[in-house]
Amino acid sequence: MAEASNGNEIENLIKLLAKLPGLGPRSARRAVLQLLKRRESLMLPLAAALTQTAERVHPCSRCGNLDTQDPCKLCTDPRRDAGLICVVEDVSDLWALERAGVFRGLYHVLGGTLSALDGVGPEDLNIQSLVDRLSAGGVREVILATSATVDGQTTAHYLMDKLGAFEVTVSQLAHGVPVGGELDYLDDGTLAAALKSRQPF
Amino acid sequence: MAEASNGNEIENLIKLLAKLPGLGPRSARRAVLQLLKRRESLMLPLAAALTQTAERVHPCSRCGNLDTQDPCKLCTDPRRDAGLICVVEDVSDLWALERAGVFRGLYHVLGGTLSALDGVGPEDLNIQSLVDRLSAGGVREVILATSATVDGQTTAHYLMDKLGAFEVTVSQLAHGVPVGGELDYLDDGTLAAALKSRQPF
Numbered sequence: 001m002a003e004a005s006n007g008n009e010i011e012n013l014i015k016l017l018a019k020l021p022g023l024g025p026r027s028a029r030r031a032v033l034q035l036l037k038r039r040e041s042l043m044l045p046l047a048a049a050l051t052q053t054a055e056r057v058h059p060c061s062r063c064g065n066l067d068t069q070d071p072c073k074l075c076t077d078p079r080r081d082a083g084l085i086c087v088v089e090d091v092s093d094l095w096a097l098e099r100a101g102v103f104r105g106l107y108h109v110l111g112g113t114l115s116a117l118d119g120v121g122p123e124d125l126n127i128q129s130l131v132d133r134l135s136a137g138g139v140r141e142v143i144l145a146t147s148a149t150v151d152g153q154t155t156a157h158y159l160m161d162k163l164g165a166f167e168v169t170v171s172q173l174a175h176g177v178p179v180g181g182e183l184d185y186l187d188d189g190t191l192a193a194a195l196k197s198r199q200p201f
Numbered sequence: 202m203a204e205a206s207n208g209n210e211i212e213n214l215i216k217l218l219a220k221l222p223g224l225g226p227r228s229a230r231r232a233v234l235q236l237l238k239r240r241e242s243l244m245l246p247l248a249a250a251l252t253q254t255a256e257r258v259h260p261c262s263r264c265g266n267l268d269t270q271d272p273c274k275l276c277t278d279p280r281r282d283a284g285l286i287c288v289v290e291d292v293s294d295l296w297a298l299e300r301a302g303v304f305r306g307l308y309h310v311l312g313g314t315l316s317a318l319d320g321v322g323p324e325d326l327n328i329q330s331l332v333d334r335l336s337a338g339g340v341r342e343v344i345l346a347t348s349a350t351v352d353g354q355t356t357a358h359y360l361m362d363k364l365g366a367f368e369v370t371v372s373q374l375a376h377g378v379p380v381g382g383e384l385d386y387l388d389d390g391t392l393a394a395a396l397k398s399r400q401p402f
Binding site for chain 1: 210211213214217218220221223228230231232233234235236240243244246247248250251252253254255257267269291292293
């Protein structure tokens with residue numbers, strides 16, 4: 001932090017804030033002014049929260065979720081169904097499913113998707129730890145909830161092969177019309193999938 | 202920070218980040234995940250920069266600029282023309298003028314504009330300190346660089362009255378066609394002002 005001691009505290013703070021997703025240099029400048037106006041109520045609490053979170057929150061060694069305890073609160077919750085594992089790409093996907101409150105099993109966070117373009121291979125993802133969890137037994141179903149993108153589906157196919165050795169059901173999220181969605185605005189791929197997987201009324 | 206000790210560090214951090222202008226709850230969540238992935242290179246330096254800036258940066262008692270020293274670097278710069286004061290609404294306006302690098306006098310930051318709707322009166326702005334600076338003498342021109350909005354212009358008119366008692370020239374920024382601007386896209390007010398203040402070619 002040599003440059004900050006030169007009196008460039010503000011410039012340094014703007015540069016760091018501008019690295020956050022969603023903030024560019026211009027909005028980072030506005031944010032700094034806002035912070036300096038709310039020194040006690042926002043700026044110092046934010047600094048404390050950042051330090052505290054950085055020190056206390058770590059990935060769960062079992063599922064990859066972020067938490068202050070290891071194994072995390074989800075992995076250790078006795079009310080959750082330990083026979084059901086939902087495989088997601090990132091912690092943000094886990095959060096989305098938890099916000100929806102519709103899944104009561106456990107998770108496994110891959111930490112990304114396979115990607116030939118970006119040079120991400122199986123050894124870069126938390127795949128071995130998933131295999132280890134299945135080897136330990138007690139799991140009856142694995143739900144592959146990777147994104148419906150090319151990379152996401154490639155990863156799902158890879159996992160499908162990898163998990164074939166185990167006595168588990170492997171399923172994936174249904175494709176179809178989003179609830180509240182209008183047919184007119186949907187792409188052909190989604191429409192085709194929705195029609196193919198149609199359900200009795 | 203009672204709630205943070207419950208293990209809600211992440212929720213607490215998201216709530217604080219979402220208070221920054223330009224970040225909502227969704228982008229704050231993305232920012233937290235990004236921060237936790239870049240703990241050493243971004244999260245801890247950001248916490249340190251926030252604390253440091255909060256402790257060291259304060260408004261200049263003379264002009265209202267934000268700086269680590271008081272009076273600020275601009276007020277104490279001997280190369281700047283102390284006979285010329287540019288009055289701006291906020292520190293962000295001062296930064297904009299400094300980025301343009303076209304003004305070599307001193308500044309005076311009002312801290313906002315007069316606003317009957319928001320209940321902002323003259324005593325809420327740094328107006329008395331401007332009067333004091335003029336009373337001290339040595340100033341030959343005051344440039345009113347408040348915004349070309351209703352509140353900005355109301356404030357400029359109020360200041361014009363207030364400064365009438367002093368032997369100083371009071372000027373304001375020119376209205377006209379922005380450099381690079383197309384006539385087709387300009388509002389009538391700007392076109393009228395640009396025509397009225399036309400200059401010999």
